[in-house]
Amino acid sequence: MCEKELLVAYLYDDLGDADRARFEAHLRGCADCRDELKALRGVRADLVTWAPFQPDFAFRMVREPLPAEGGKVVAFEKPAARSRRGWWTPAAGLAAAAVLVLAAAASLAHVEVHRGADGITVRTGWSASAPVSARSFGETSSASAPAAGRSKGETSSASATTQSARGYGETSRDIRLASTSDANVLAEIERRLNALEASSRDSGLRNASTLSARASDAEIIRRVRELLAKSENKQQGELALRISQVIHDVDAQRVADLNRIQQGMGRIDASVNAEAAAHRDLTNYILTSAKQR
């Protein structure tokens, strides 16, 4: 080990007993190394002063509830976390709830309108690929993604009657229409929707699958309630965090004010002293000149 490596190891107190004794013996006879060691210790003391601003860490990993993502894990940052940058959105919890409600509504209604190069596509009904009762909320919703159900929907659009007999599970269909006549399109959409609604109702009355649908409704409502409760807890947590921040800010401001007052008092003291001295000088001058006269 060369001398500089020994010096660094000694600086960080990372030498074995033998090496340490050897280096200390060297130090006793070498003023250069002693100076260097002292200077580098000073540098280390300076390094300690460099502390980064510590933000409020508030991101956590969550399973994203958005249907399109199929519930993948993402990092979620609480809105208060970037408050130092000057924005804070207390409505984020509400927004999350709104997304949930929308997602729930979408999965209940399952009406999808898609306008592409080849015309307007409307898809309604429960997707055949989603046995609702058995799956979690996120996965159920993901089945409504256009890509997932598109081809299936097209193939199953042949006959409303045979499908309705099989219940909700397979009433998914696409209605593809040329964009030439909008009035026709609208009329067609309405007719199909009505037909679909009627068939759903019929099949609902006749078919045992309504039970699973109801069960899934209850499941969704339960999930939404759960998530709302979670969101409420989170908001309470944020409030507590916010309050502690305010307390900290107020404290900091108070200390700064005290420092400013102290500095101000110091300045006033100094100027008062200076003025008093000037007065004293003036008095002395008057007295001496009076005596001289």
Add this chain to the structure above:
Amino acid sequence: MASTDEELVARSRTGDLDSFNQLVVRWERPIYALAYRTIGREEDARDVCQETFLRAFRALGGFKGEAKFSSWLYRITLNLCRDWIRRERRQPIAQAPEGVDLVELAGESTPSESIEDLVARKEISAAVARVMADLPQEQRTAIILKEYHGLTFQEIADMQDCPLSTVKTRLYQGLSVLRRQLERSGVNRSGLSGPTPRNHHV
């Protein structure tokens, strides 16, 4: 009884997000500090910190536990910082405030510290940030890992994929540059009653 990192990692691997979030709480400050000191920007350091945990979570299956969990996290962070520096094509920025904000200072002050000491400390801190930003990246990283994260020479050597002696040389060269530059910048250290160096200061 708090769980060890290894226990939390094992549970996280089964998809237990709560356990992983405990690891996040435990390590987010050191990881943020490492990213901040490496790239010098609060906002980007925060993003790197978040991305580190996201990547760590996704890659948990590949973490075999040969190294400490923290070393593994540090490595991910340093890779992300390197990508950031390459992408931004610039040296890290010394984010040193020109003026001294008394309010911010007061928040950091300890009751025993005078305002003069506080200002001196802030000046030194700004000078350190500036000089560190100019150091070659390997030297800077070695100093950061040693000074602020208390890693051993061997751990730093593993992380930098270099021999032990290279780590010591990098530390020596980096500290020597710091010494010269700080002396040249003439920051007033004499008035500072002074913190003593500590190994595990984050």
